Amino acid sequence: MAKHKDITILGQTILPGESKTINMEIARLHTMTKLKVPIIVERAKIDGPVVLFSAGLHGDEINGVEIVRQIIVRKINKPKKGTIICMPVINVFGFVNKTREFPDGRDLNRVFPGSKNGSLASRFAFHLLDEVIPNVDYCIDFHAGGASRFNAAQIRIVPNNTELKELSDIFNAPFTLYSKNIAGSFRNACGRLGVKMLLFEGGKSLDINNDITQEGVRGAKRFLAHFNMLNPKKQAKEAPAPSIYIERSGWVRAKYSGMFQAHCSAGKFVEKGEVIAHITDPFGKFEHKVKAPNTGYIINANDGPIVYQGDAIFHITQKH
Structure with missing residues (x-):
């Protein structure tokens, strides 16, 4: 690994032993607010x-913001050696509006590597890759489920990458899901630039769940401890069990529209045929049982009270 004698972001150099907050400003709000x-x-x-x-x-995935906030406020980000960079809110526009997208309607996680003269989201992606990522060896990017769907705490990595598998073992989230990189994603762009990224998924949008937060923080501490970077005043706790690796999984979709009552939460192990939810109508005419199509772990569960026919309601692991 190359020696990091010089770390410069947006023209500001951070020397060994220094702490610095650098403000990245790409564009103002339409009110001229910075x-x-x-x-x-x-x-x-x-x-x-x-x-x-x-x-x-994604500006509405607040649980990830809370994880990085806790890493900062608990001084986990003060390293014994090396450098820790924290960016709790990348899409500050979406965070202000509590929306997933940028003001230009684009999903920032689909426009990488971006363009210096492109759309607002594209410009932001470009500057992130141009200014921050060249300094980085490893990245953990924290996300949450969208559309009222709650993710069990999980790391996502591309298949057939032994180094990422080792890093995932170190983080040791309850689940590790093999998933291919998506074109235009931050993860894909980092991988192309040689940055080793773990993508953490946990909780749901517009929500903070303490259990998910602690899973993220504990994993981050284990990760730093492995590289002998963890603040000497902090301790990393071993995970209670090895991560469960998932190569295959499938969605259960609602067969009816109606009021939705889930009986199983994300992370639970279910048996084939087990009743995991009911869908009812508001007038007492029908009550439909939702049964698990196979034995496995629920890694994502719909928390919404209303579903439409075809809506994804549970994501369940499948055997190879």
């Missing part, structure tokens, strides 16, 4: 890897 994206850099005197903890790529 919107700054803080990049919080903590550098130890001893050289070592550079780790980025990022969240809020």
Whole structure:
């Protein structure tokens, strides 16, 4: 690994032993209000890897923001060696509006590597890759489920990558899901630039769940401890069990529209044929049982009270 003698972001150099918050400002609101994206850099005197903890790529995925906030406020981001960069809210526009997208209607996680002269989201992606990522060795990007769907705490990595598998073992989330990179995603762009990324999914949009938060924080501490970077005043706890690796999974979809009452939460193990939910109408005419199509773990569960026919309601692991 190359020595990081010089870390420069947006023209500001962070020297060994320095702490610095650099504000990235790409565009203002239409009211002329400035919107700054803080990049919080903590550098130890001893050289070592550079780790980025990022969240809020989708502005409504607040649980990830809370995980990175706790990493900062608990001083987990003050490394024993190397450098820790925290970006709790990447899509500050969406965060202000509590929406997933940028003001231009684009999903930031589909426009990488972006363009210097493109749409607002595209410009932001370009500057993130151009200014921050060249300094980074490892990244953990924190996300949450969308559309009222609650994700069990999980790491997502591409299949057939032994180094990412080892890093996932170190983070040791309850589940690890093999999923291919999506074109235009931050994960795909980082991979192309040689940055090793773990994508964390947990909880749901517009929500903060303490159990999910603690899973994210504990995993981050284990990750830092592996590289001998963890703040000496902090301790990393071993996970209670090894991560469950998932190669195959499938969605259960609603066969009826109606009021939805789930009986199983994300993370639960269910048996084939087990009743996992009911769909009812508001007038007492029918009550439909939803049964597990196979034995496996529920890794995503719909928390919405209303569903339409065809809506995804549970994501269940399948055997190879």
